[in-house]
Amino acid sequence: MTRRSPKFITNSVEVVNLNTHFGDRQILHDVSLEVRKGEIMVIMGGSGSGKTTLLNHLLGLLSPSSGTVRILDHDLGKLSPMERQLLRTRTGVAFQSGALFSSMSIGDNIALPLREHTGLDPTTIGIMTRLKLEVVSLAGFEDLKPAELSGGMIKRAALARAIVMDPELLFCDEPSAGLDPVVAASIDDLILRLRDAMGMSIVVVTHDLDSTFKIADRICVLDKGRVLALDTVEAIRASTDIRIQNLLNRRTEEAEPDPDAYLRRLLGDSSNQPDGIRRT
Amino acid sequence: MNGGGGKNLRDFLDRLGRWAAAGVAEFGFAAALVGECLFWLAMGRKRRQPVRLAPVMAQAMEIGIGALPIVTVLSGTIGIMLAIQGIYSLKLFGAESRVTLGVAMSTVREFAPLITGILVAGRSGSALAARLGTMRINQEIDALTVMGVSPVRFLVVPALVAMMVMLPCLTLWADLVGLFAAGLYIAPQLGSxxxxxxxxxxxxxxxxxxxxxxxxxxxxxxxxxxxxxxNGASVTGGAEGVGRMTTRSVVHAISAIVITDMIFVFMVTR
Structure with missing residues (x-):
């Protein structure tokens, strides 16, 4: 099955030379990537690689130091608040922790975007809400509060809320993190089904290798704020880059090359030693 | 030695500067927030994000009706306390028959609004800070933003409107209860x-x-x-941060109320 096809010309996401600083620290270095229409792009990287920061840029929650982010052919930096609000009704986001509103029932959570952005009557909104709950296999749970759901159910409910407006572009932050393998696999299947059934472009941010290889059309490997590789699953697997191979084979980073720096760090951090251990 | 002293002074000035800048920034944030609330109230419908009545009513129930019992008890208590103190101090020069004037003026002009404000700051101001803080660390605020729903319009404006309607109502109620309770003590004492x-x-x-x-x-x-x-919106650092900012919000709100009260009285009454 070839997932690429010539009709996907326009890109859903275009990031060009994105740089970000938190204070003096540079988090992202010249990150460029594009997500084609209808593809599943997995942004992969270890902890601290900058993938969450990149996602926050794509969501418009952070503004870059330099560079541009284009979402569905709109430059986020040049949008008026009204245009940005309209654009946001065309995208969906499933946060890592779900970010369901804890004071509302699952049904109200999922219905919220419809209530806020459409003039639909309550009956229609109810039907559409239950429809999305069916899609994520949570039918019958609409009256429960988020606190009464398991981790996997919360992730699925968050996905349902993210797709309730039938977005053209869906962002998923660590969709399978913290779930057991079976539930994680079911979420992966769900993401694949969403793309195939609704033709969404999907950006998934994860460090989970199994699910990356299962769902990705293309993979963007981030390391220390730089794009290490941006290619198809096969090309990434076949890559000879040592750092990519380390990541894929779960090898830890190479040993400290500079013994002096290591010693300096140890001496500088001596105050961090737990006192109790030394005294007893 | 000299270098050490200079370093201390520089550190102190550095801290002072940061503290002052943070304070000014917070005032600016407050002003911008009030402005944004007014914007959504006026322009929300045009921007297809109207401020809805249901959350305003829910907040009004919580802020206003929920505070009725405690406002009743405390304003009644304070009315009686004022009456006792008033009669005691006026008796010193035989003017206890004028106690009603003092009690009525101080209750209506000062004690009812002040006590009600402090109570509501402790009850609802802290709840608001804790709710927003928890929503922030749960990414619920981010979730609203990326849905294209303004958190200010959705969360802050209903609370502000409900508070601005219910606090004067509660104050009016505290006026009535305080004056009534004071009367219960004053009338028999003066043989009236x-x-x-x-x-x-x-x-x-x-x-x-x-x-x-x-x-x-x-x-x-x-x-x-x-x-x-x-305070709720600036929570960082998990559950501990929520607790810290909730405490801070109560302390700041009560301080702001008392200081503003003094300034208001100074400007209006002289």
Whole structure:
């Protein structure tokens, strides 16, 4: 099955030379990537690689130091608040922790975007809400509060809320993190089904290798704020880059090359030693 | 030695500067927040994000009706306390028959709005800060933003409107309860009746005095909401951060209420 096809010309996401600083620290270095229409792009990287920061840029929650982010052919930096609000009704986001509103029932959570952005009557909104709950296999749970759901159910409910407006572009932050393998696999299947059934472009941010290889059309490997590789699953697997191979084979980073720096760090951090251990 | 002293001074000035800048930034944030609330109230419908009545009513129930029992108890207690102190101190020069004037004026102009404001700051200002803080660390605020729903319009404006309606209402109720409770003590002490006391109160308290108290409670309402929202929105550092900012919001709100009260009285009464 070839997932690429010539009709996907326009890109859903275009990031060009994105740089970000938190204070003096540079988090992202010249990150460029594009997500084609209808593809599943997995942004992969270890902890601290900058993938969450990149996602926050794509969501418009952070503004870059330099560079541009284009979402569905709109430059986020040049949008008026009204245009940005309209654009946001065309995208969906499933946060890592779900970010369901804890004071509302699952049904109200999922219905919220419809209530806020459409003039639909309550009956229609109810039907559409239950429809999305069916899609994520949570039918019958609409009256429960988020606190009464398991981790996997919360992730699925968050996905349902993210797709309730039938977005053209869906962002998923660590969709399978913290779930057991079976539930994680079911979420992966769900993401694949969403793309195939609704033709969404999907950006998934994860460090989970199994699910990356299962769902990705293309993979963007981030390391220390730089794009290490941006290619198809096969090309990434076949890559000879040592750092990519380390990541894929779960090898830890190479040993400290500079013994002096290591010693300096140890001496500088001596105050961090737990006192109790030394005294007893 | 010299270098050490210079370093200390520089550190101190550095801290002072940062602290001052943070304070100014917080004031700016507060002003921008009030402005944004007004914007959504006026323009929400045009921007297809109207401020809805249901959350305003829910907040009004929580802020106003929920506070009724405690406001009743405390304003009654304070009315009686004022009556006792008033009669005691006026007796010193044989003027206890004028106690009604003092009690009526101080309740309506000062104690009812102040006590109600402090109570609501402790009850609802802290709840607002804790709710927003928890929503922030749960990414619920981010979730609203990326849905294209303004968190200010959705979360802050209903609380502000409800607070601005309910706090003056509660203050009016505290006026009535405080004056009634004071009468329960004053009437028998002066050998008079509740009817005569009520007549005296209504002839003494002018519309102007009532408005003075109610206007202050309106200002307190804005202060409580904005302080609660600012502290809730700046939560970092998990559950501990929520606790810290909730405490901070109560302390700041009560301080702001008392100081603003003094400034208001200074500007209006002289």
């Amino acid at each position: 009746t509740m009817g005569a006391y009520a007549d005296e109160v209504t002839s003494l308290v002018q519309m102007n005095d009532m408005l003075h108290g109610l206007a202050k409670s309106g200002i307190f309402a804005v202060l409580i909401t904005i302080v609660g929202v600012i």
